[in-house]
Amino acid sequence: MPQLLENREKLRHRSTEAVRFAVPLVFQDDEPVIWPRTLNLIQGQTGSHKSRVAALFATVMIAAGIPACDAVGLARHGEEGQSYTLCYVDTERNASDDFPFAIQQMRERAGYARNEHPACFDFITLEPIPRAERLKALGQYLEYVRGKYQNHLVIVLDVLTDCISSFNDEKESLLLVDMLNRFINSRDVTFLCVIHENPGGVKARGHLGTEAQNKASTVLQVAYMKQANGEATDVIEMRYLKRRNGSPGLSFHVAYDEATKGLIRADATAVAQATASRRAKATPNELAPALATELAFGPLASGELEKRLAARLGASARTIRERIAELAATAEKLPNMAGCECVLTKAKDGKETRYSLTPVGAD
Structure with a gap:
């Protein structure tokens, strides 16, 4: 008890001071x-x-x-x-x-x-x-x-x-x-x-x-x-x-x-x-050819692209959304169906976001 009371007094005093x-x-x-x-x-x-x-x-x-x-x-x-x-x-x-x-x-x-x-x-x-x-x-x-x-x-x-x-x-x-x-x-x-x-x-x-x-x-x-x-x-x-x-x-x-x-x-x-x-699904090696196939005929709305890729690769829409957001942000080079180097780009079409494979160097 003496030790407890002594510690209490120290705390009472310390609590009145500016704490650094x-x-x-x-x-x-x-x-x-x-x-x-x-x-x-x-x-x-x-x-x-x-x-x-x-x-x-x-x-x-x-x-x-x-x-x-x-x-x-x-x-x-x-x-x-x-x-x-x-x-x-x-x-x-x-x-x-x-x-x-x-x-x-x-x-x-x-x-x-x-x-x-x-x-x-x-x-x-x-x-x-x-x-x-x-x-x-x-x-x-x-x-x-x-x-x-x-x-x-x-x-x-x-x-x-x-x-x-x-x-x-x-x-x-x-x-x-x-x-x-x-x-x-x-x-x-x-x-x-x-x-x-x-x-x-x-x-x-x-x-x-x-x-x-x-x-x-x-x-x-x-x-x-x-x-x-x-x-x-x-x-x-x-x-x-x-x-x-x-x-x-x-x-x-x-x-x-x-x-x-x-x-x-x-x-x-x-x-x-x-x-x-360490990604078990929608790895870069799987995602690149899948994107080339789905975007072969032009841009797709983000929701539709996510839906198609999720079905093709057996991954969740959330996983696909994260993967394609990374690819768009890093501008990683990806091949299209013709083998040309492209980057995944996105653009607003009204309220909708659409993804495309844009050839490197194109406007």
Whole structure:
């Protein structure tokens, strides 16, 4: 009761003052995505490069300047007088080559020499610690770095579920999440946690995943874009499923670069092709000849064209409407029945919109 009453008095006093909201720590394409003193998740299926995504965020935080990171649009905010220490806690990579190489990459991409040890970068591995003892070890490490560094701490936990004996153990899951929340609320700490998804779904794994998703301010999903037949493309979609003070759905696309062993911004053409390939019906390869056939004898009203294409391709009128709107907006070149290059155009005829295949270069 004394603690509750003390907290009440603090809230009463704070509620009378002007409230200054925290400045976001990290932006994605100028949109705020990570805020200080929050819990944040990076989730995805096995093999989706979640750890490399976490490394991109880590690089932003430890960089000497205020960079854009690896050209994928991540950047740290530019408020003066702020400093951060990034503590990377790994649980599964080996200490002989995998984790040391990841540390090297983060340092070098942040502008440091390979043999340089910046004061703003700390790291450990829990891999040698038995699972039954990891929660205690993590708590001891958090206390250690909180006492060692005076500035704001950003803790990366890669992988969160490996910090306890079982991700389905309700008691341990709650103990871990409660511990993270205590550090967030009273110790000036931000957590960025990597976690696996359940196979075939978007839910983070186990009881721990459910608790973490509920408490998280930002949830970033990392997944390969798939074709209609289920096969993965080379494009990785990074979608913010949840974002504090921001609408969900913000997304961008990256690809794995073999030369640098890292992630780079995906080529716009590759993204367009991956997007088109996951459409099971009315794909570009199906739509182009269908348009040539239906518009062979001149313009058609939008409603009639949608009706005919829907019947021919076995798709809904809404799907057809979206497809032809995209083609008209992008002016993609399409062949007519004579094989001439055309673009899909639309024009008003009274209250009606009519579509045509207009030869390239024609008025």
